[in-house]
Amino acid sequence: MAxxxxxxxxxARVVDIHTHMYPPEYIxxxxxxxxxxxxxxxxxxxxxxLVLLEAEVPLLESxxxxxxxxxxxxxxxxxxxxxxxxxxxxxxxxxxxxxxxxNPWLDFLPxxxxxxxxxxxxxxxxxxxAVHPGRLYFFAALPLTAPTSLxxxxxxxxxxxxxxxxxxxxxxxxxxxLDDPALLAIFLAxxxxxxxxxxxxxxxLPNSVFGPRSASGEYGHVLPLALGFPMETTIAVARMFLxxxxxxxxxxxxxxxxxxxTLPFLAGRIESCIMHDGHLVKRMKDRRTIWEVLRSQVxxxxxxxxxxxxxxxxxxxxxDRLMFxxxxxxxxxxxxxxxxEDGEWESVGLNVKAAVKAMxxxxxxxxxxxxxxxxxxxLEGE
Amino acid sequence: MAxxxxxxxxxARVVDIHTHMYPPEYIxxxxxxxxxxxxxxxxxxxxxxLVLLEAEVPLLESxxxxxxxxxxxxxxxxxxxxxxxxxxxxxxxxxxxxxxxxNPWLDFLPxxxxxxxxxxxxxxxxxxxAVHPGRLYFFAALPLTAPTSLxxxxxxxxxxxxxxxxxxxxxxxxxxxLDDPALLAIFLAxxxxxxxxxxxxxxxLPNSVFGPRSASGEYGHVLPLALGFPMETTIAVARMFLxxxxxxxxxxxxxxxxxxxTLPFLAGRIESCIMHDGHLVKRMKDRRTIWEVLRSQVxxxxxxxxxxxxxxxxxxxxxDRLMFxxxxxxxxxxxxxxxxEDGEWESVGLNVKAAVKAMxxxxxxxxxxxxxxxxxxxLEGE
Numbered sequence: 001m002a003x004x005x006x007x008x009x010x011x012a013r014v015v016d017i018h019t020h021m022y023p024p025e026y027i028x029x030x031x032x033x034x035x036x037x038x039x040x041x042x043x044x045x046x047x048x049x050l051v052l053l054e055a056e057v058p059l060l061e062s063x064x065x066x067x068x069x070x071x072x073x074x075x076x077x078x079x080x081x082x083x084x085x086x087x088x089x090x091x092x093x094x095x096x097x098x099x100x101x102x103n104p105w106l107d108f109l110p111x112x113x114x115x116x117x118x119x120x121x122x123x124x125x126x127x128x129x130a131v132h133p134g135r136l137y138f139f140a141a142l143p144l145t146a147p148t149s150l151x152x153x154x155x156x157x158x159x160x161x162x163x164x165x166x167x168x169x170x171x172x173x174x175x176x177x178l179d180d181p182a183l184l185a186i187f188l189a190x191x192x193x194x195x196x197x198x199x200x201x202x203x204x205l206p207n208s209v210f211g212p213r214s215a216s217g218e219y220g221h222v223l224p225l226a227l228g229f230p231m232e233t234t235i236a237v238a239r240m241f242l243x244x245x246x247x248x249x250x251x252x253x254x255x256x257x258x259x260x261x262t263l264p265f266l267a268g269r270i271e272s273c274i275m276h277d278g279h280l281v282k283r284m285k286d287r288r289t290i291w292e293v294l295r296s297q298v299x300x301x302x303x304x305x306x307x308x309x310x311x312x313x314x315x316x317x318x319x320d321r322l323m324f325x326x327x328x329x330x331x332x333x334x335x336x337x338x339x340x341e342d343g344e345w346e347s348v349g350l351n352v353k354a355a356v357k358a359m360x361x362x363x364x365x366x367x368x369x370x371x372x373x374x375x376x377x378x379l380e381g382e
Numbered sequence: 383m384a385x386x387x388x389x390x391x392x393x394a395r396v397v398d399i400h401t402h403m404y405p406p407e408y409i410x411x412x413x414x415x416x417x418x419x420x421x422x423x424x425x426x427x428x429x430x431x432l433v434l435l436e437a438e439v440p441l442l443e444s445x446x447x448x449x450x451x452x453x454x455x456x457x458x459x460x461x462x463x464x465x466x467x468x469x470x471x472x473x474x475x476x477x478x479x480x481x482x483x484x485n486p487w488l489d490f491l492p493x494x495x496x497x498x499x500x501x502x503x504x505x506x507x508x509x510x511x512a513v514h515p516g517r518l519y520f521f522a523a524l525p526l527t528a529p530t531s532l533x534x535x536x537x538x539x540x541x542x543x544x545x546x547x548x549x550x551x552x553x554x555x556x557x558x559x560l561d562d563p564a565l566l567a568i569f570l571a572x573x574x575x576x577x578x579x580x581x582x583x584x585x586x587l588p589n590s591v592f593g594p595r596s597a598s599g600e601y602g603h604v605l606p607l608a609l610g611f612p613m614e615t616t617i618a619v620a621r622m623f624l625x626x627x628x629x630x631x632x633x634x635x636x637x638x639x640x641x642x643x644t645l646p647f648l649a650g651r652i653e654s655c656i657m658h659d660g661h662l663v664k665r666m667k668d669r670r671t672i673w674e675v676l677r678s679q680v681x682x683x684x685x686x687x688x689x690x691x692x693x694x695x696x697x698x699x700x701x702d703r704l705m706f707x708x709x710x711x712x713x714x715x716x717x718x719x720x721x722x723e724d725g726e727w728e729s730v731g732l733n734v735k736a737a738v739k740a741m742x743x744x745x746x747x748x749x750x751x752x753x754x755x756x757x758x759x760x761l762e763g764e
Contacts, residue, residue, distance in 0.1 A: 069661060177593040205613075206588055211559040211621055219624045220659035226652040227620060230644070231587075231613045238609060239593055242601045258651065262612070265647035268688020269640065270608040272732055277602035278716040279451060306650020306673075312694040334660040350654055 012366040013095040015373035017198075018257060018301045018325025020102035022079045023124035029109070029117070036060070037104040042070050050075040052104055055207055055224035058215050069217050076341060078329035082128050088328055089135070092348050095370065096379050099125060100139035100168040102330075103202030107145070107172050114143035115150055122158070129163035137379055139168040139198045144186065145175075152189050159193035165377040166196040166255070171203065171236035178236050179243035191251035196299070196377070199236060200257040204228025233261030237298075238270060244284070246293045253297055255323070259304035260294075264316030267291060291316070299376060301325040302368055305350045307357040319364045323373040324355065394748040395477040397755035399580075400639060400683045400707025402484035404461045405506035411491070411499070418442070419486040424452050432457040434486055437589055437606035440597050451599050458723060460711035464510050470710055471517070474730050477752065478761050481507060482521035482550040484712075485584030489527070489554050496525035497532055504540070511545035519761055521550040521580045526568065527557075534571050541575035547759040548578040548637070553585065553618035560618050561625035573633035578681070578759070581618065582639040586610025615643030619680075620652060626666070628675045635679055637705070641686035642676075646698035649673060673698070681758060683707040684750055687732045689739040701746045705755040706737065 022030075030039040030050070036057060041048045051060055051072030059071035078084050079102075089097055101121055106114040118141040125138040140158045142151065158164045167190065173180045178199075190197060205228040207215055214223045233256055246252060256263065267290045274280045288296075300313045303325045314322055331347035333340045352369075359365050373379060404412075412421040412432070418439060423430045433442055433454030441453035460466050461484075471479055483503055488496040500523040507520040522540045524533065540546045549572065555562045560581075572579060587610040589597055596605045615638055628634060638645065649672045656662050670678075682695045685707045696704055713729035715722045734751075741747050755761060 177595075179593060179595055205591060209587060209614075209617055211561060213559075213561055213621070213625065219621070220655070220662045222624060222652060222655040222659065222662065223617065223620060226648060226655040227613065227617055227644075230648060230651065231609065232591075235591055235605065235609055238605060239595070239601070242604060243595060262609075262644040262647050265644050265686075265691045265694055266608060266612060268686055268691050268732070268736065269612065270604065272687040272713065272729060273602070273604040273608040276713040276716055276729060277604065278718070280602045280604065281716060304647075304650055305654035308694050308697045309647045309650050311697065312647055312690050315690045315693065331654065331658040334658055334663060336660070347654060347658060350650070354650065 013370045013374065014093055015096045015098070015324060015370040015379060016089070016094045016326050016328070017098045017255065017323045017373050017377070018303050019085070019097045019099055019328045020079075020330070021082075021085060021099045021125070021128070022102060023121050024080055025120055025124065026101065026117075027075070027080055033108075037108055039075055045070055045074075047074045047076055049073065050079070052202070053204060053221070053224055055204065055210070055214070055221065055228070058207075059217050073330070076329065076332070078332065078341065082131065085328075086132060086135070087342065091342070091344055092326070094326070096135055096137065096374070098137045098139060098165055098373070098377060098379070099128070100198060100200075101141045103170060103200060105141060105168070105170050105202070106143040107170055107202070109143070111143070111145040115146040115154075118143045118146075118154075122161070122164070126161055126163055137163045137165045137377065139166045140164050142167040142169060144169070144173055144183065148185055151186055155186070155189045155193050155195065159195055164195070165379070166198055168198045168200055171199070171201060171232055177239050179239035179245065181243070184245070184248060187245060187249045187252050191249050191253070196253040196255055198255045198257065199233060201229040201232035201261070204232050230258050230261035233257055234263050234266060237261070237263055241270075241290055241293060244287065246297050247287055250297075253299065255299040255301065257301055257303065259300045259302060259309055259313040259322075260298070260316070263290075263294070264300070264309075264312040267294060267316060295321070299323060302355060303327050303351055305347075305354065307354045310354045310358040314358060319359065320367060320372055321376075322368045323376065324351065324369045326351070395752045395756065396475055397478040397480070397706060397752040397761060398471070398476045398708050398710070399480045399637065399705045399755050399759070400685050401467070401479045401481055401710045402461075402712070403464075403467060403481045403507070403510070404484060405503050406462055407502055407506065408483065408499075409457070409462055419490055421457055427452055427456075429456045429458055431455065432461070434584070435586060435603070435606055437586065437592065437596070437603065437610070440589075441599050455712070458711065458714070460714065460723065464513065467710075468514060468517070469724065473724070473726055474708070476708070478517055478519065478755070480519045480521060480547055480755070480759060480761070481510070482580060482582075483523045485552060485582060487523060487550070487552050487584065488525040489552055489584070491525070493525070493527040497528035497536075500525045500528075500536075504543070504546070508543055508545055519545045519547045519759065521548045522546050524549040524551060526551070526555055526565065530567055533568055537568070537571045537575050537577065541577055546577070547761070548580055550580045550582055553581070553583060553614055559621050561621035561627065563625070566627070566630060569627060569631045569634050573631050573635070578635040578637050580637045580639065581615060583611040583614035583643070586614050612640050612643035615639055616645050616648060619643070619645055623652075623672055623675060626669065628679050629669055632679075635681065637681040637683065639683055639685065641682045641684060641691055641695040641704075642680070642698070645672075645676070646682070646694040649676060649698060677703070681705060684737055685709050685733055687729075687736065689736045692736045692740040696740065701741065702749060702754055703758075704750045705758065706733065706751045708733070
């Protein structure tokens with residue numbers, strides 16, 4: 001392998017809080033579909049492709065014309081094999097992983113199917129964690145479209161599962177976003193159960209904003225993934241903030257994917273826009289500021305691929321609230337060497353290097369790389 | 383006035399590079415319109431309202447039902463009065479302002495009207511600057527929808543105007559964005575004429591992404607202005623970058639509004655997404671990275687309303703590439719005291735305080751507050 005050893009020798013345990021798995025039963029559901037999200041085999045490609053994003057639809061529809069660019073991403077064994085996850089952890093000296101389903105979660109299923117599907121997925125995750133006690137925990141799937149009474153029971157049940165440490169949510173809520181007042185009961189129950197929400201994007205932004213060259217595939221997935229995803233997260237949290245959710249549910253804790261999307265950078269502009277709106281100044285008089293929310297109810301992963309972003313995340317939320325992640329199995333190496341996906345991943349290295357550059361290799365580094373997650377998510381190990 | 387003196391005593395000259403003016407002939411055009419952008423008088427409101435954004439249309443259409451929340455913003459004399467601009471500068475100890483038209487620029491006009499309209503606006507700006515030589519410069523309007531030959535002549539003419547120091551552009555280009563290959567000739571001409579582009583958002587993001595409570599006016603303009611605007615700028619620059627514009631026009635210089643939108647924070651994720659796309663890795667083999675572009679072709683204003691964002695902007699582009707701005711006449715104080723718009727503005731204070739916190743009050747502060755702009759934009763004074 002050409003890649004150097006990416007992780008500085010860890011003095012403390014390393015924890016990956018942003019690492020996805022698609023249990024086999026979930027992949028089967030995706031294989032059965034004709035519209036996105038779906039899994040499909042294409043002529044000339046060894047592995048099936050996982051097609052998730054609206055931005056990938058133009059390529060999906062025109063794939064016959066140019067087989068050199070296939071829609072979506074290769075669905076390797078990294079997506080569903082527990083053995084592969086453990087291999088990935090060992091390769092990168094990751095001691096503990098908090099696994100979660102990846103997007104699209106269960107938004108695409110009729111609500112009557114979503115709940116039993118989530119139960120099956122959470123049972124699979126529980127079993128996986130039990131195979132490697134102390135090395136694996138999980139964020140549970142929670143399909144918000146299910147009836148509230150079922151969800152409240154489910155939250156209570158999740159909180160007593162030995163390896164469950166929170167829930168992963170997308171931004172759609174009941175279809176009207178997470179600022180929908182109908183979701184307050186769920187947020188209160190999650191807060192009471194001490195289950196943080198890992199908020200993760202999926203829908204990005206409408207294709208139209210990225211322009212015709214993006215739609216033709218010329219820019220790959222860069223714009224929807226690098227810009228659309230972080231903005232989706234930012235909008236979702238800002239809407240919750242403006243709706244007063246953080247004030248109404250003071251014990252709600254949220255872990256934001258990708259270092260908060262763009263929230264650390266834009267928090268000042270959000271505050272200024274509120275301060276300069278006469279009606280909001282009156283309506284939100286006793287609110288906490290977005291800065292206060294960032295430092296008391298929000299945690300950020302450290303998946304931002306650069307020192308500049310990571311430092312801003314640290315400054316916004318505090319170095320004790322940042323937690324390392326890999327986004328595995330997404331962003332595998334692409335140099336095309338045989339077996340390179342079994343070696344070290346450059347995407348992991350980028351985040352590790354950013355952490356080293358931003359905070360050296362002392363206590364703060366150890367905190368971000370693992371000790372913060374162990375404390376925040378109660379990962380006491382075996 | 384309750385506001386304390388906001389500006390630390392300047393050791394060097396203070397320059398405002400982000401400060402807008404609507405010449406009277408431009409306001410007349412807006413008054414004549416029935417669809418956005420427009421200026422309209424509403425019953426019960428002393429001043430007319432300026433309605434610019436798609437996000438304001440629902441309120442515009444329903445304003446009869448609730449006159450307590452009017453669409454858009456009050457069109458005060460701050461928007462068009464030269465005297466008021468100078469008063470604002472004196473109040474905030476600003477020595478030099480580089481004025482520019484504000485959004486929506488001339489995108490809304492038929493192309494046959496846009497070019498003469500720009501000429502008239504640029505002539506007005508030239509005259510204003512001549513009234514206060516050494517205190518005022520301007521970024522010219524350049525309607526990209528006009529025929530290329532006219533634009534090339536116009537660029538040549540602008541470069542010989544004594545007070546013109548660049549052009550202000552929106553993100554729409556010829557309707558297909560600034561990554562449209564048809565615009566390369568314009569970018570080359572601007573680079574050759576040593577006229578930087580001040581890139582400024584207007585369209586934001588589609589209303590749909592902000593959800594029903596934003597559409598009902600409950601969140602004011604916070605989401606489109608605080609999140610939509612910065613993302614629009616980021617998308618526009620990222621598209622130019624992916625299209626290779628910065629490599630193809632190596633002397634192109636761009637000043638990005640609002641500290642680059644979100645570009646400093648997301649640059650790492652953009653780079654990572656490119657590195658992990660096999661096709662792009664091949665196609666963009668000899669490109670400069672987004673980090674290199676940020677440090678060689680991009681300048682950022684310091685209009686980000688917080689220390690966290692400002693530090694990230696400094697780290698991304700370098701402290702010698704950041705330039706103070708106010709965004710006047712937008713974001714006036716809202717406490718409702720009589721005459722408060724003639725006093726100090728808190729929106730200005732937020733950006734000054736962020737600069738003091740981020741870099742103290744030494745040489746770097748002096749650079750950001752004015753000396754950088756004097757050097758970069760050749761504001762040699764009288």
